[in-house]
Amino acid sequence: MLANKERRELFSFLSTSIGDVVKEKKPQEVIIRPPYFGDINAFGIECQNCEGLCATSCQEQIIIIGDDKTPKLDVSKSGCTYCDDCATACEVNVLTLENKKHLDVDVVIDQNSCMSWEGVMCFSCKDPCLEDAIEFKAMFMPTINQEKCTSCGFCISRCPSYAINTQERK
Numbered sequence: 001m002l003a004n005k006e007r008r009e010l011f012s013f014l015s016t017s018i019g020d021v022v023k024e025k026k027p028q029e030v031i032i033r034p035p036y037f038g039d040i041n042a043f044g045i046e047c048q049n050c051e052g053l054c055a056t057s058c059q060e061q062i063i064i065i066g067d068d069k070t071p072k073l074d075v076s077k078s079g080c081t082y083c084d085d086c087a088t089a090c091e092v093n094v095l096t097l098e099n100k101k102h103l104d105v106d107v108v109i110d111q112n113s114c115m116s117w118e119g120v121m122c123f124s125c126k127d128p129c130l131e132d133a134i135e136f137k138a139m140f141m142p143t144i145n146q147e148k149c150t151s152c153g154f155c156i157s158r159c160p161s162y163a164i165n166t167q168e169r170k
Helices: 004-025 042-049 053-057 085-089 154-158
Strands: 063-065 071-073 105-109 134-137 140-144 164-168
Touching (some): 053 063, 105 140
Antiparallel strands (some): 105 164
């Protein structure tokens, strides 16, 4: 039989090992910046003295000012329309119309979580995609054509199984 001390050490070891596995499986948060910046370092410098006008001007209300006082996008409820309002509102010129580009992330479908990949007919991601970037092989198996995708994020909030996410651009 194990002594109390040995049991504590064993359970401590097991819980630490399990905790490490859980930490490893947690996806790393991808910070999505508004699509109008030229210098990524300007967020940490110029946004410190800003009033967050980019966030208050966002029509979709997806710009969140973080604890570090920099704007990031939360596409879990809506997507970016590339309306230019955040760039127009930016008084410190971190965001400018001259630097307009697509969001700097790839949108990906997790096939293991996607209902269509499991044989359920679902077009929730395809319907809001204005670029027709989500293509289906047969009636199922959706994939994202990265050449067409603007990374706007509208499909992310529409997925009922949370199978669509962003990842750092390759």
